[in-house]
Amino acid sequence: xxxVTQTPKHLVMGMxxxxxxxxxQHMGHRAMYWYKQKAKKPxxxxxxxxxxxxxxxxxxxxxxxxxxxxxxLLNLHLHALQPEDSALYLCASSQDREGNQPQHxxxxxxLSIL
Amino acid sequence: xxxxxxxxxxxxxxxxxxxxxxxxxxxxDPSYGLFWYKQPSSGEMxxxxxxxxxxxxxxxxxxxxLNFQKARKSANLVISxxxxxxxxxxxxxxxxLNQAGTALIFGKGTTLSVSS
Numbered sequence: 001x002x003x004v005t006q007t008p009k010h011l012v013m014g015m016x017x018x019x020x021x022x023x024x025q026h027m028g029h030r031a032m033y034w035y036k037q038k039a040k041k042p043x044x045x046x047x048x049x050x051x052x053x054x055x056x057x058x059x060x061x062x063x064x065x066x067x068x069x070x071x072x073l074l075n076l077h078l079h080a081l082q083p084e085d086s087a088l089y090l091c092a093s094s095q096d097r098e099g100n101q102p103q104h105x106x107x108x109x110x111l112s113i114l
Numbered sequence: 115x116x117x118x119x120x121x122x123x124x125x126x127x128x129x130x131x132x133x134x135x136x137x138x139x140x141x142x143d144p145s146y147g148l149f150w151y152k153q154p155s156s157g158e159m160x161x162x163x164x165x166x167x168x169x170x171x172x173x174x175x176x177x178x179x180l181n182f183q184k185a186r187k188s189a190n191l192v193i194s195x196x197x198x199x200x201x202x203x204x205x206x207x208x209x210x211l212n213q214a215g216t217a218l219i220f221g222k223g224t225t226l227s228v229s230s
Contacts, residue, residue: 033217040203040223040225041222041223042205042220042221042222042223043159043205043220045217045218048217056217088157090157090159092159098211098213099211100147100164100166100209100211102149102161102164103161103218104161105151105158105159105160105161106158107156107157107158108157108158110157
């Protein structure tokens, strides 16, 4: 079992739906991340939060909207997604944004857009 | 810019044998960290081992060891006594330790298949 919990594990949604992915960690980490991963490819960084503030947005389309309500929670709000957005979405956390501490990942949410 | 190259798309090994997964990197930063992650088919990314650019000794964690050759810019992962549960995708990643906000840069990964 990972120490980063993501829900739901699977999500199927239409292109007009609004849904949210959730991520929670209780390790006291102050940096949290969202990655998108297509099959047999490496993860691609989407967003980085440091001390609950957005510090990196890797030119992600506005149909993806991150939110960090507190230091333990990270959400990714989805709206009007496209079929090419179907992927595994991974959340990760680390002690802080700098330094050599590894990122710890959740199990991911497998998202399918119809 | 930093870059990770993993040249082996797939590797095959028998149980109990050792296997080396290759990773070369490119960076102009003097202070960096190298990470290896394992990703089974279930999806979670599992941190395996870390090597810092200034570390004098090669990192080891149980059956995992990192063959760090700084002059060659390589950081190969060695798995000793392979087990069926080692079958997974393995990613090498690099991170600049000097600059705030820099992210992990992943290689394309190597798929390891362990047979009995």
